[in-house]
Amino acid sequence: MFVDLFHFNYTLGVVMSGAFILGISSGLLSSFAVLRQQSLLGDVISHAAFPGITLAFLWMMAKDPLGLFLGAIISGWLGTLFVHAIVRYTSLTHDAAFGIVLSVFFGLGIVLLSYIQQTPSSEKAGLNSFLFGSASTILFQDLITMGVFCLIIIIFIILFWKEFKLLAFDPNFMNSLGFPVVKLDILLTMLLVMAIVLGLQMVGVVLMSAMMIAPAAAARQWTSHLGFTVLLSGFFGLLAGVIGTLFSNYIPHLSTGPMIVVVVSLFVIVSLLFAPHRGLIWNWIQTYYYRSNIRANSMLMNMLLFSETQTDPYHCHQLSALSAIGRGPALRAMHELKRQQFVRNPEGDLWGFTKRGYQKAQRLQATLFKDDHGY
Amino acid sequence: MKDLLDDECSVIVQDLTVAYKEKPVLWDIDLKIPKGVLLAIVGPNGAGKTTLLRSIMGLIKPAAGNVSIFGQSIKKQKNTIGYMPQRGSVDWDFPTDALDVVMMGRYGHLGWFRRPTKADKKLALDALDRVGMLDFSDRQLNQLSGGQQQRVFLARALVQDADLYFMDEPFVGVDAVTEQAIIGLLKELRNQSKTVVVVHHDLQTLSDYFDWVSLLNVRQIAYGPVKDVLTNENLRTTYGGRRAFLMANQPFVD
Numbered sequence: 001m002f003v004d005l006f007h008f009n010y011t012l013g014v015v016m017s018g019a020f021i022l023g024i025s026s027g028l029l030s031s032f033a034v035l036r037q038q039s040l041l042g043d044v045i046s047h048a049a050f051p052g053i054t055l056a057f058l059w060m061m062a063k064d065p066l067g068l069f070l071g072a073i074i075s076g077w078l079g080t081l082f083v084h085a086i087v088r089y090t091s092l093t094h095d096a097a098f099g100i101v102l103s104v105f106f107g108l109g110i111v112l113l114s115y116i117q118q119t120p121s122s123e124k125a126g127l128n129s130f131l132f133g134s135a136s137t138i139l140f141q142d143l144i145t146m147g148v149f150c151l152i153i154i155i156f157i158i159l160f161w162k163e164f165k166l167l168a169f170d171p172n173f174m175n176s177l178g179f180p181v182v183k184l185d186i187l188l189t190m191l192l193v194m195a196i197v198l199g200l201q202m203v204g205v206v207l208m209s210a211m212m213i214a215p216a217a218a219a220r221q222w223t224s225h226l227g228f229t230v231l232l233s234g235f236f237g238l239l240a241g242v243i244g245t246l247f248s249n250y251i252p253h254l255s256t257g258p259m260i261v262v263v264v265s266l267f268v269i270v271s272l273l274f275a276p277h278r279g280l281i282w283n284w285i286q287t288y289y290y291r292s293n294i295r296a297n298s299m300l301m302n303m304l305l306f307s308e309t310q311t312d313p314y315h316c317h318q319l320s321a322l323s324a325i326g327r328g329p330a331l332r333a334m335h336e337l338k339r340q341q342f343v344r345n346p347e348g349d350l351w352g353f354t355k356r357g358y359q360k361a362q363r364l365q366a367t368l369f370k371d372d373h374g375y
Numbered sequence: 376m377k378d379l380l381d382d383e384c385s386v387i388v389q390d391l392t393v394a395y396k397e398k399p400v401l402w403d404i405d406l407k408i409p410k411g412v413l414l415a416i417v418g419p420n421g422a423g424k425t426t427l428l429r430s431i432m433g434l435i436k437p438a439a440g441n442v443s444i445f446g447q448s449i450k451k452q453k454n455t456i457g458y459m460p461q462r463g464s465v466d467w468d469f470p471t472d473a474l475d476v477v478m479m480g481r482y483g484h485l486g487w488f489r490r491p492t493k494a495d496k497k498l499a500l501d502a503l504d505r506v507g508m509l510d511f512s513d514r515q516l517n518q519l520s521g522g523q524q525q526r527v528f529l530a531r532a533l534v535q536d537a538d539l540y541f542m543d544e545p546f547v548g549v550d551a552v553t554e555q556a557i558i559g560l561l562k563e564l565r566n567q568s569k570t571v572v573v574v575h576h577d578l579q580t581l582s583d584y585f586d587w588v589s590l591l592n593v594r595q596i597a598y599g600p601v602k603d604v605l606t607n608e609n610l611r612t613t614y615g616g617r618r619a620f621l622m623a624n625q626p627f628v629d
Contacts, residue, residue: 035469162490166479170465173531175434176541177483178453224470224515 012249015135015202017143019241019260022199025150026208027215027237028157029195031230032188034216035168040098041080041189042212046196047102048079050109050205053130054116063126065142069149072197079105080189106205133204133257135245146198153191157230164188165226203257211237214264221275240264295333297364299323300342303353304361316344316352382446385410385539385570386431391440393423393430400426402594404440411568413561413584415575415601418591419614424574425461427591428541431572432456444539454483457537459528461544467516473527474512477502480534495534502530507556522553529557540564540571547576558584581605 033042052075053068060067079101086097113127126137157164166174167184175181192212199208219233244260273281302322307313323330334351337343342357353361381387388406392399401423408414416424429435431442433449444452457480477499478491485491491499503509506526511519519527525545532540542561546554561571565586575581581588582601590596590604590613597609 035466037466159488162482162485163487165471166482169469169471169476170460170479172434172460172464173458173479174482176432176453176456176458176460178450179482220470224472224517226470226475229470 011136012245014140014143015138015249015256016242016245018135018138018146018202019245019256020238021143021146021150021241022202022211023215023237023239023241023260024234025153025195025237026199026211027219027234028153028230029192030212030214030237031216031219031233032164032168033192033212034220035226035229039213040095040209041083042192042196043209044079044083044098044102045076045193046200046205046208046212047109048082048105049073049076049193049197049200050130051075051105051112052078052109053200054109054112054127057116057127058112061121065139065145069145069197072200073193075105076193076197077190080193109205129204130200131204132206133200133202133208133255135202135248135256138202142201149194149198153195156187156191160184160187203260207258207261210261210264214261214268215240218264218267218271221271221278224277236264236267240267292333292336295329296337296342299330299333299337300357300361300364303343303351303357304365307353307358307361313358314353314355316346316350318349319351320349322351379407379409381407383409385445386572387441387443388431389441391427391430391442392438393426393435394438399438399593401430401437404591404595406589406595406598408570408572408587410570411565412586413565413571413573414587414589415573415581415585416589416591417575417578417581417613418596422592422613424591425543427589428543428572428574432458432541452539454535455538457532457535457540459532459540459542459545462521462524462528462548467519467524469516472513472515473503473508473519473523473530474499476516476527477512477530477534480531483535498534498536499530502533503527505533505560506530522549525549525557526553529560533560538569540569542571542573544574544576578610 030042033039049072052071052073055075056067056071057063059071082101083094083097086092086100087094092100113131116127126134128134129137163174163179163184166177166179167181167188171181171185174184196208196212199211203211215233215236216229218236219229223229223232240260240263244263245256247263248254248256248259271279273279276282299322303317306317306322307315319327319330319334334343334345337357338345341354342360343351344354345351384407386406386408388404391401391404391406393401404427416427418424426435430437431444431449433442442449445455449456474496478495480502481491481495481498485495500509500512503512506529508523508526508530511523511527514523516524516527525548529542529545532542540561545557545561549557561573561584564571573585575585582605585601587599588601588604589598590609592613592615596613597604597606
């Protein structure tokens with residue numbers, strides 16, 4: 001189907017490839033940004049890149065993609081330097097520094113944009129698309145630039161895999177090993193800037209930060225292995241790109257960039273809810289399961305305690321005598337135990353062990369408080 | 376205390392001063408650490424213990440002074456030192472397992488771009504075995520208890536196969552069993568004539584655990600073998616206003 005579409009509709013093919021490239025590169029790098037607790041840095045960089053785009057346009061008076069990319073990269077990079085400088089040399093904290101740099105740079109970009117719109121240049125039309133993103137302005141030329149950046153990002157992640165892993169987990173220790181942590185940090189941030197800049201035209205300055213957080217946030221839910229997290233994050237990114245493009249192609253009046261962001265946000269919601277081990281619903285079910293298990297066990301232990309006062313361990317007792325927890329939960333626990341044939345309920349409110357249940361209670365008593373600590 | 380010759384020392388610190396902005400954190404520290412001792416750096420909160428450790432390792436740039444490791448600058452000795460940072464300095468929800476973290480101790484020996492080999496993996500598993508964590512090698516980090524995390528960090532330091540170890544509060548937040556296991560390993564390292572420098576908090580265990588001690592409170596108050604240094608007067612100078620508390624808790628002072 002994909003190949004078919006590519007042949008029938010050249011524009012859709014170009015847009016789809018753009019979304020693919022953008023998704024995979026932002027997905028791959030977002031995992032490092034999120035794991036290094038720098039999620040918001042993506043937002044700062046994308047906004048800080050905007051004045052670079054307008055300045056580059058003013059410089060060239062043309063929309064040469066490579067020129068605009070370079071302008072955006074330099075200005076996005078300057079933004080992160082400013083953040084570092086503010087945190088280091090003033091008493092302001094990271095969040096304040098993020099806010100200042102983001103708004104100052106973005107404001108400057110908007111001022112320059114309004115200036116450009118008063119100039120007679122015929123090419124100025126497309127610049128607006130950098131604000132909210134516009135897939136239809138993507139040209140084959142842009143694809144080549146994006147593809148080259150994406151390739152650079154992938155090569156560097158493979159090459160510096162071990163180094164980036166340690167940088168993300170324990171930069172302190174890495175420093176003690178003699179690795180140049182600051183330089184590696186610069187390299188990784190540089191790649192982050194590249195990933196953001198290559199998505200700006202399609203997704204826009206405002207929404208690009210979602211692409212730098214969402215794929216990783218979703219991927220982290222499904223795996224606890226760094227390699228899988230990064231790969232899955234890249235996969236979620238490209239999948240969102242492709243699905244978003246298809247949606248906006250078949251449903252009129254939906255623009256591509258925002259659609260991609262909506263799709264990737266859906267991935268996050270689904271992952272937060274349904275992922276095994278870390279998902280909310282998984283947790284609820286597990287908590288419910290553990291709790292009812294513990295209640296059942298505690299009922300068995302209570303019955304064992306009572307049985308020790310009787311000559312016949314299978315003697316029946318009233319539920320109110322047996323339970324220290326509320327009657328409702330106790331009754332539920334007893335019915336569950338009865339279903340598993342650990343207890344019997346010969347009449348009304350009387351409950352007693354079955355043979356199976358008596359053995360189970362004795363086993364429990366022997367093992368319940370043994371811990372499984374290494375030693 | 377007899378004077379140490381330079382080549383009997385693993386670390387020589389001369390006139391070390393470290394400052395954050397205008398406030399000195401460490402003032403004019405002199406330290407000669409002999410080879411093959413277990414040394415504790417002790418002092419109140421804010422005394423500069425961690426800063427001293429990190430400046431010796433070259434992770435903090437001093438305002439003045441000189442550090443040499445086995446007679447050379449730290450830059451040339453990165454692979455002869457091992458480091459166990461504070462447990463709280465990393466995010467334990469990071470997506471990886473215990474073995475992978477221990478393997479990071481080999482990265483310095485591997486150098487750029489090279490991936491860990493089977494031999495590195497074997498070393499890492501051996502180290503996990505030594506700290507009693509072999510059964511937990513494929514356990515996710517967020518499923519480890521505090522004491523287990525501490526032991527993973529110790530195993531990572533062990534695979535560095537160093538001659539000189541720096542450990543930042545290895546006993547914080549671990550139970551008595553783990554504490555005994557850790558100190559047992561540190562003594563084992565010392566008996567292999569390696570030098571172990573530990574930031575420590577507990578005065579009660581000082582003379583049981585350590586050979587040498589540096590009493591620190593921005594300045595170095597006293598330094599030497601534990602039995603020579605651990606006097607009432609030295610402790611009073613180190614801990615200042617809190618001496619009343621110390622007096623009540625000192626079964627070991629002469």
